[in-house]
Amino acid sequence: MAHKFDSDSGNGTILEEKKAKVKPPPMYKVMLLNDDYTPMEFVVSTIQKFFSKSREQATQIMLKVHREGMGVCGIYPKDVAGTKVDLVTQHAQAHQHPLQCTMDETE
């Protein structure tokens, strides 16, 4: 919203429009990468668990990653995206799968 600011810094006679400098926060895509070893079922359940997707949505994302090498699971502010990457990476390692999760700022 545009606010009026007194640029006369004293008697308030000169008022001019100034743009409020509020930008939305940068957003980050959280992506999974394909590999040859992680079971499809593990990828689907991981997407459901950490990205709040239905089984159908999670299956579509998994198949995109499987066929195209990469797929977006969700778009979040930086801190949330970073936490998702860490949790998914820990989950994959705990189950000894090489599944990789990364993040990238949106354009």
Ligand code: TYC
């Ligand atoms: N390519 C894996 C397989 O054939 C499945 C897979 C899908 C692995 C998505 C990782 O992010 C991934 N078992």
